[in-house]
Amino acid sequence: MYKYVTRLLLSFCCLLIAACNDRNGMLPTSGGSPYEVTVVGDVDSILYNTLSIDVEGLPQSEPMFDVRETDVKPTDALTGVLRYARSLVVVDINPKKYDKLRLECKRNMYAEPQLIVRICAPSAKCLRDTTSDGTVLQGNTHTLVELLKTHESKAYIETLQHKHNPKMEAEVKRMFGFDIPIPADMKSCKRGKDFLWISNDSPTAMQNICIYKQQFRKRDSVMQVNIKGETDSMYMTTVHDACSVI
Template sequence: MKRHLSMLLLCAWTVSLLVSCGKGRKGLLTSVSTGRPYEVLVVAETNFWDRPAGKALYRVLDTDVPGLPQSERSFRLMRTSPDGFDATLRLVRNIIVVEVDAAKYSQAAFRYAKDVYASPQVILTLQAPDEVSLAAFVEAHGASLVRFLTQVEMNRSIRALSEEHNMYVSAAVQRLFGGDIWLPAELVASKEGTGFFWAGTNAATDDRNFVMYSYPYAGGEALTKAGFVCKRDSVMKVNIPGARPGMYMATDSLMTDVRLLQLRGRQVMEVRGLWYMKGDFMGGPFVAHVWVDEARRRVVVAEVFVYAPGRLKRDLMRGMEASLYTWRLSGETENEIINHKE
């Protein structure tokens, strides 16, 4: 299988020489991987977890998912020793192998391989000559490690969407905004407004939603937190009303964070935060991508949000967030792998 050396966030690492990837063995007889999305198996000596390097790795992998209303871990962790890493565990979809060997390694690094024992699968090897350098490496690059594993799973969702997605939503987005985006087929309800489109599942629980809107570009404030919140609140007030008059969707500006990305050669502002229904008790997380379409002198916003009271939201949000990376203007080539620079 072709190796993507720039896969995900690796292109953002200034220590790229410390990272390498190996070839997998995917073929006709490759087994199907086991486990659920965002499960990670760590292969390390049993007493590794009691020492500083093990504690550093645990702190990194046990971090909370950003932008959710309650604490949810980034991954579900499983552990095994090298002796226990048997044929059954080798089929797990996400594996981290810890190797500390002064005879083999001169510096701390990680390398990864895809589809070694099963497919889809990624095996990430953390290697170091000693645990002191391993702990320092993990602490320095922990955030990138989390994003790497997160986006491996998102890439799997994107590939699944490439095979089956909501054709009605794609057609509506093409007609209204001149581009394409892949959303789950379960989003069966929809609504159109002036420069606005919404699609959702209308489910009583685990409700998933997508909105897209555009407006004339009037300056750099579009790619700021304040500019986004102001425009979002005005658009949602008109287009996402509540059950009774006076109710409408609004943004919790104190719980909103932004960062800039480079996607397909364009600057994109990622916005992650919480929404609430003014005058009601509804609310939940959202993620939006905002960019300037300079050719059309417009700002385009694509957003996903969920409503799942009393339930975990990590997998719902990450599954929907993957759709945001599938947007492309008419004429742009498809890109099924998240590959961006911060």
């Protein structure tokens, strides 16, 4: 999936207090796939719609997160198997306890990698009114979408540090003279003149890395020579307003 490849470092603005705690130790591996979020206590699918926004910059519609809702009560969310979820969002609506919306988050409390976010609000209307076009919760130190994206980015980087492909990294170093971490499952490659295409060859979630030396304005001609489609007239191109150069 494209969203698994795109890993961004996000900055936070300080508007409300949110508590985030890191915990180290021997913890079980969390359950769930990358970008899968379990939501407890959602009302009128407010959180579902918030987290199901499309990923920006893709040629097709694809939700940012795979949201899984559950009927478990918010008070029971951390007493059963859900406490081992990779990403867990618990909504607590209580007008007697809260006078405004706030976020609280804890990292790696019961499993690793893990992010548990608690959203406290006095009413469903308050929760709904603090969304901006169904995208992110506003007015909080860490917006919900940013928290979850950063959590996935950090988890991916930590995994890559322990599970990578030294053989393919050595090939990149030999051909281009720089170091870059390559995921462990990316074992297939195609070599060309100052060109290297690395892939995991997955039929369901293909990931590719293309590295080459060329003038920026000629990048699509490089793809035409090295990555053809079913016929010679078909070849891979880049999205001009979304590509970057190393």
